[in-house]
Structure formats: structure tokens, C-alpha cells
Amino acid sequence: EAQVTQNPRYLITVTGKKLTVTCSQNMNHEYMSWYRQDPGLGLRQIYYSMNVEVTDKGDVPEGYKVSRKEKRNFPLILESPSPNQTSLYFCASSWGSGSYEQYFGPGTRLTVT
């Protein structure tokens, strides 16, 4: 089954404790992206990757890091999480190269206390 998977689905952590949210897709998509969803703000793009080793900032990259060492994986790293990073996070992928339709993962709800 074609899908985007995220782990963990739920995470409660404390300020400053480094964490990684994994994202994996099995569709051989070139393009992958991370979003956060907050009440009243919709979805905001954090980082995106056009292919392996190619990443760029979205609208809200501060406090986040990403890497794309393999085509299928695109982890989101929070080196020192803060309470304002409490949010619902979505990973997405698409074919890229003119294909705009993105496939989203199920989401990761992160709470930073």
C-alpha cells in the first residue's frame, strides 16, 4: 500500500530534550516536506526536500533541522524543543517535477512541557 508513515504518532517531552520525528514514504517520491498545524494558523511549511541531499527552508524553519540521506526518509529534528513547538506535525511527499499533489502522513502530535 502506498503510504507516508510517521513515528511516533504522539510524543510528550520536556524543554531542551532533543528529539527526532521520522518520516518514510514507499512511493519513490522525489519531493518531501514537513508542516506544522496550529489552531487558527492552518498548515505552515517547515522544510522541504527536492531530492536526496537537497533541502530548503519553508516559512517556519526556526528551531528545526532536517536531513535527506535516503530518498524514502526525511526526519525532522528538534535539537532543543521549546513549548512553542507544541503542535501537530505532518510529513508529505510527492513526485515533484511539476507534480504538486502531496500525500500526507497521519500526523505526529508533539507536546513540549
Next chain:
Amino acid sequence: DQQVKQNSPSLSVQEGRISILNCDYTNSMFDYFLWYKKYPAEGPTFLISISSIKDKNEDGRFTVFLNKSAKHLSLHIVPSQPGDSAVYFCAASPSLTYKYIFGTGTRLKVLA
């Protein structure tokens, strides 16, 4: 500054009637627009899209209209069904980028 705006946070429609969801944008560099549907506890799913070279695109019960001069797009659902009850996001992408700007969403409730 919100470049993509969905000014109606919610909308209720009777089953069988038309649902019209609206989206306004400010950036004239946007050249591709998409609508996504989101159910609770799930990720958004792609619904329909339109390129700036068109003013209408249809897919079954869903039609998207684009008015470039007004920087406005709308999604029409005809006829509306209870299963259409969800949050709908419009999104826009500037030309030659892989950036996406989403609106804040409109919660549609279709009443049986």
C-alpha cells in the same frame, strides 16, 4: 501576513445542496492552487487542483474556479453529502518553487 486566506472558519449545508468554499490570495506569483480535505486524526488528502492558466477544473462532484484578477478561488461541491463533512484547506504554490502556502481551513458540515 497571511498570503492565503479562508475567511469562513465554518460552513453548514444541507445534504444534496451545493457547498461553496472560498479562498483569497495576495501573491500574484502563485501559479498553482490545490484543495485538500482533512478528517479528524488523519492527514490531509488531495482533492483537486488548478493551474493559473485555467479558470475552471472539474472532477466529479468537485469543481474549482479561479478568478486571477480578483485573486480568488472557490471549491464547489455538488451535491453535498454527509461524508464531505471535513476541514478543507486551500493551498497555493509560487511559480518555479516547491513552497506551499496553506489557508487556515474551513470546516464544512453537511447536514443529513
